[in-house]
Amino acid sequence: xxxxxxxxxxxxxxxxxxxxxxxxxxxxxxxxxxxxxxxxxxxxxxxxxxxxxxxxxxxxxxxxxxxxxxxxxxxxxxxxxxxxxx
Numbered sequence: 001x002x003x004x005x006x007x008x009x010x011x012x013x014x015x016x017x018x019x020x021x022x023x024x025x026x027x028x029x030x031x032x033x034x035x036x037x038x039x040x041x042x043x044x045x046x047x048x049x050x051x052x053x054x055x056x057x058x059x060x061x062x063x064x065x066x067x068x069x070x071x072x073x074x075x076x077x078x079x080x081x082x083x084x085x086x
Contacts, residue, residue, distance in 0.1 A: 003028040003035070 027039040
């Protein structure tokens with residue numbers, strides 16, 4: 001299917017849903033000829049979320065390793081400091 005306009009998506013929602021859900025195709029939704037979002041099979045979303053989680057865990061592990069031996073800063077203090085930033 002590739003790409004579909006918002007107008008066509010409204011008209012053909014059931015068909016596009018089946019294409020994505022059962023055909024495992026990704027569909028780009030366009031408005032005025034420009035891509036604005038994508039419809040993806042649930043499995044694709046789950047994979048993206050798993051990769052994001054792995055990245056966050058790796059980032060946390062790296063931060064913990066880099067801060068070894070340094071005093072810890074309480075979360076509420078970090079939040080207060082972040083609220084002062086412009």
